[in-house]
Amino acid sequence: MTRVVIVSAGLGNPSTTRLxxxxxxxxxxxxxxxxxxxxxxxxxxxxxxxxATLSGFASPRLQHVVDQLGAADAVGFVTPVFQASYSxxxxxxxxxxxxxxxxxxxxxxxxxxxxxxxxxxxxxxxRPLMAYLQAVPVPTGVFASPHDWSAEGEGALxxxxxxxxxELMSLLRGAxxxxxxxxxxxxxxxxxxxxxxxQRRG
Amino acid sequence: xxxxxxxxxxVGDVTQDPTDGTTPTENARIKALVEIAKKTEEVxxxxxxxxxxxxxxxxxxxxTTLMAYMAAQTERIVFSTAIAQITTNDPVKLAEDYAxxxxxxxxxxxLMLGRGNSAPVYSWFGQDPTRAVELTVENYQLLRRLWDEDxxxxxxxxxxxxxxxxxxxxxxxxxxxxxxxxxxxTPEVAELAAYYGDGYFANNIFWPKEHYIRLINFYRQRYxxxxxxxxxxxxxxxxxxxxxxxNSQDAIREFRPYFDNAPVYGHGPSLEDFTAQTPLxxxxxxxxxxxxLTFADYFGDYQRQLFLVDHxxxxxxxxxxxxxxxxxxxxxxxxxxxxxxxxxxxxxxTHASRVAARDAAQAESxxxxxxx
Numbered sequence: 001m002t003r004v005v006i007v008s009a010g011l012g013n014p015s016t017t018r019l020x021x022x023x024x025x026x027x028x029x030x031x032x033x034x035x036x037x038x039x040x041x042x043x044x045x046x047x048x049x050x051x052a053t054l055s056g057f058a059s060p061r062l063q064h065v066v067d068q069l070g071a072a073d074a075v076g077f078v079t080p081v082f083q084a085s086y087s088x089x090x091x092x093x094x095x096x097x098x099x100x101x102x103x104x105x106x107x108x109x110x111x112x113x114x115x116x117x118x119x120x121x122x123x124x125x126x127r128p129l130m131a132y133l134q135a136v137p138v139p140t141g142v143f144a145s146p147h148d149w150s151a152e153g154e155g156a157l158x159x160x161x162x163x164x165x166x167e168l169m170s171l172l173r174g175a176x177x178x179x180x181x182x183x184x185x186x187x188x189x190x191x192x193x194x195x196x197x198x199q200r201r202g
Numbered sequence: 203x204x205x206x207x208x209x210x211x212x213v214g215d216v217t218q219d220p221t222d223g224t225t226p227t228e229n230a231r232i233k234a235l236v237e238i239a240k241k242t243e244e245v246x247x248x249x250x251x252x253x254x255x256x257x258x259x260x261x262x263x264x265x266t267t268l269m270a271y272m273a274a275q276t277e278r279i280v281f282s283t284a285i286a287q288i289t290t291n292d293p294v295k296l297a298e299d300y301a302x303x304x305x306x307x308x309x310x311x312x313l314m315l316g317r318g319n320s321a322p323v324y325s326w327f328g329q330d331p332t333r334a335v336e337l338t339v340e341n342y343q344l345l346r347r348l349w350d351e352d353x354x355x356x357x358x359x360x361x362x363x364x365x366x367x368x369x370x371x372x373x374x375x376x377x378x379x380x381x382x383x384x385x386x387x388t389p390e391v392a393e394l395a396a397y398y399g400d401g402y403f404a405n406n407i408f409w410p411k412e413h414y415i416r417l418i419n420f421y422r423q424r425y426x427x428x429x430x431x432x433x434x435x436x437x438x439x440x441x442x443x444x445x446x447x448x449n450s451q452d453a454i455r456e457f458r459p460y461f462d463n464a465p466v467y468g469h470g471p472s473l474e475d476f477t478a479q480t481p482l483x484x485x486x487x488x489x490x491x492x493x494x495l496t497f498a499d500y501f502g503d504y505q506r507q508l509f510l511v512d513h514x515x516x517x518x519x520x521x522x523x524x525x526x527x528x529x530x531x532x533x534x535x536x537x538x539x540x541x542x543x544x545x546x547x548x549x550x551x552t553h554a555s556r557v558a559a560r561d562a563a564q565a566e567s568x569x570x571x572x573x574x
Contacts (some may be wrong), residue, residue, distance in 0.1 A: 185389040185420060191335050192390055195397050196428075198343050 002035045002172060004028050005068050006076030006108070009042045009090035016112045020144045021078045023157065024108055027165035040065050042093055049089065052096045062096070070101060074168055075135070077126065078110035081118040085125040086111070094129065102135040106171045108164055109141040119143040138167035139177055155190075206539050207550040208532060209249025210242045210525060211284040211441060211508040214262035217515040220463035226518070228261050232268070234518045235261075239272040241522050243279040245529025248550075251284035251314065251508055256323050259465075266299045273307035280552070281307060284403075284441075284508065285316030285384045289334055290327035292361065293341045297348035297369040304374045309553030314382040314403055314439075315342065317391070329360070335390050336360075342383075342394055349378035375557045382439055382506075385417065392417045396424030401437035401551070404501075406481050407510060408466060411500045414440075418501050435548050439506035440497055442481045443513075446527045450485040457484045464514035487531045495538055503543050505550040507535075 006024055010017025018041060025037045042049065048062040058066060069075055079090040107130055111122045122141030130137045140163045148157040170178030186192060194200045214235060218225040226234065239250040252269065253262045262268065269281040281303075286296065296313070303311045317334050318324075324331040340358045347354050348369040357363040373379070382401035385391035386409070395402040402421040404414040422433035430436070445460075447453035454473065461473045461484070470476075477484050483493045498504060509528060512521040549555065 187393075189390075191339060192393055194336075195339055195343075195390065195393050198340075 002028075002032055002074065002169075003072045004035055004037045004074045004076065005072040006037070006039045006078065007042060007065075007069070007093070008039060009077075009079040009087050009093065010112070011043055011080065011087070011089065013043075015041075015043075015080075016144065016146075016149065017078050017080050017110075019149070020110045020112055020142065021076065023144075023161050024076050024078065024110055024142065024165065027158075027161040028168075030162065031165050031169045038068065040068070042089055045093075046089055049092045049096055053092055058096060066097060066101065069097070069105075072105070073172060074106040074108070075102065076108035076110065078112070079126070081111050081113040081121040081125075084118070085121060086129070091129075094133070097133075099133070102130075102133045105135045106168055107135045107137040108168055109137050110143070110164075111141070112144050114146065116143075116145040116147065119145065136171065138164050138171060139179070140164040140167055205543065205547075205549040206504070206536065207248040207280070207506045208528075208535065209247050209251060209279070209282075209506070209508045210238060210512075210528075211249075211251035211253075211282075211510055212238065212262075212512050213253040213255065213284075213510075214260050215465065215513060216259040216261060217465060217513065219515040219517055220459050225515075230518075232261050234512070234521070235268065236272055236275065237518065238512055238521060238525065239279070239281075240275055241525045243276045245525055246532055247279065247525070247529065249280045249282055249312075249506065249508060251282040251312075253284050254286045254318075255320070256290070256326060257320060266303045269311065270303055270306055273303070273310060276310075278310075280310045280312060282312040282382070283314045285314045285318070287318040287323070288315040288341050288345070289317050289337045290323055290329055291341075293345040294348065294361075294364075294367075294369060296341075296345055298371075300379050301349070301369065301371050301373055304379050304553075305371055309374050309377075309557075312380040312382060312401075314384050314401075316384040317388065333360070335388060338388075338391060339394060342398075346398060349373055374553070377553065377557050377560055380551050380553070380556065382437075386414060387417070389417065389420060392421040393424055396421050396430075396436070397428050399425065399428065399430040401439055401505070403439035403441070403506070405441040406497070407441050407443055408480065410479050411481065411497075415500060422502065431548075432546060434502055434544065435546060437548065437551060438501060438504035439508065440501060440504060441508050441510060442483075442494060442497065443510040444483045444490050444524070444528070445511075445516075446483070446485065446487055446490055446524060448486060450489060453484050453486065460514040460516055468514070487527065490528075491531055491534055491538065494535060495542070498539065498542060503539075503547040505548070 006021045008018045008021035021039045025039055028035050028037050045062055048059040052058045079086040109122050109126050122143050142160050142164050144157055147153040167177040216231045242250045252265055254265050255262055265283050265286055300313050317338055321331040337360055340360055354364055354367050382403045383391050383395035384403040406414055422436045425436035426433045445453055445457040458473050462468055483490045511524040
């Protein structure tokens with residue numbers, strides 16, 4: 001049984017960051033029905049996080065989350081993009097962790113933003129942080145903008161989630177990311193299928 | 203009738219000649235294209251094809267106007283677009299314009315469709331570049347119906363619905379222009395060509411051959427999947443580009459300033475690297491023949507070979523000279539390609555051969571009805 005803990009640093013309620021965390025959780029569930037999946041919200045722990053940065057030690061309930069991360073086979077991090085990077089709360093939470101807390105840990109990366117223009121924040125902000133922590137983020141980062149939550153964008157978001165989760169599961173099996181520069185052409189995309197069946201046009 | 207067609211294709215760019223700093227006027231360039239088409243016929247080539255672009259430095263915004271004028275001054279060559287934009291043109295207007303051109307030219311017109319290479323052009327014509335592939339599929343499906351069915355009821359996402367619409371004039375002899383689909387990176391376009399049994403064209407200019415092999419093979423497989431024949435019977439066209447002199451060293455020396463300043467690849471790789479790695483030939487007629495013949499090794503025996511010769515600011519006199527030189531080696535090219543061609547590979551389709559194929563198919567189905 002694979003244990004996965006997904007940390008959501010969303011602040012709103014409802015929070016699209018939490019929605020994306022739930023999408024990643026659902027993706028893991030699709031890949032492995034019996035996986036143990038926990039989604040942890042940082043918002044209720046915000047004061048604990050700030051306190052820990054001041055006091056140098058974590059409150060019992062914050063320590064519980066830190067311990068969960070340590071025991072997990074894989075971790076997911078999802079943050080809103082604020083001022084061109086991960087949120088302060090997200091970074092403060094990471095600051096509380098011991099520097100070696102995530103060494104060698106396979107990681108899913110996700111971020112949300114008000115526009116698709118923020119999408120590379122996953123690559124230029126979150127990924128270097130994971131490099132410093134010596135964690136192992138999967139190659140596919142999942143970014144969701146408002147478009148992805150509309151009926152039109154949802155299919156694309158799901159396929160990115162599934163690709164990231166697929167890479168994670170393959171890493172956990174010791175089979176690399178399971179991807180290569182293959183020449184597979186997707187014969188079953190909606191557009192491809194609409195060629196021989198015009199009625200299908202969505 | 204020739205089993206394989208050879209011709210010239212142009213994008214109609216207005217480019218400064220880097221050796222003397224002169225730039226032709228748009229008027230001179232348009233007239234030069236007409237002269238190039240006439241030269242194409244004069245030296246015995248089979249096809250002249252023109253692009254469709256809607257931004258400077260190109261003058262090819264109106265392919266049917268251009269080709270109708272050319273068709274009136276020629277007797278034998280087939281005209282084609284290379285490409286006409288299936289994304290930004292209304293399929294109804296495409297059906298009408300190319301049917302008129304087909305009648306005027308007595309069947310000497312093919313339609314090669316592509317997405318176009320410039321994202322801004324979509325919005326100039328009221329379309330969304332992020333929907334380019336969906337537009338390509340929907341527009342072509344409508345165009346196909348407008349030509350194949352006399353009365354069309356249609357509804358789609360990107361255009362006003364049609365009720366009881368008839369596109370006129372109806373195609374010449376009831377057989378619409380031959381359609382080719384051109385793409386160098388979009389599998390959906392290859393799938394579209396395969397599904398309808400149309401031709402597939404790879405421009406084969408800027409990149410190493412490996413980039414084109416994948417989609418051509420995919421098209422051949424899918425052509426067979428949809429029951430049009432064996433993979434090697436699919437209808438394939440290729441581009442290529444050439445600059446020749448009797449002596450290889452002269453060709454390299456004289457073409458180098460044009461290559462080094464060419465709009466697409468100039469100031470990039472060296473002429474030597476580019477000729478070694480891509481289909482470009484700069485050399486002697488013998489080198490040109492040898493390199494062109496290798497295309498069939500890589501892509502399978504094919505039906506149409508077009509060459510780009512009028513680019514990078516080459517003066518018109520030189521362009522015409524290059525076409526003369528291609529004309530001189532043409533008998534050898536035809537003979538060599540013919541010699542290596544397996545029996546099952548079909549001839550290049552023409553209006554006459556397609557009318558004959560349609561008649562044969564109809565006769566067969568009548569026979570079956572009589573027997574039944």
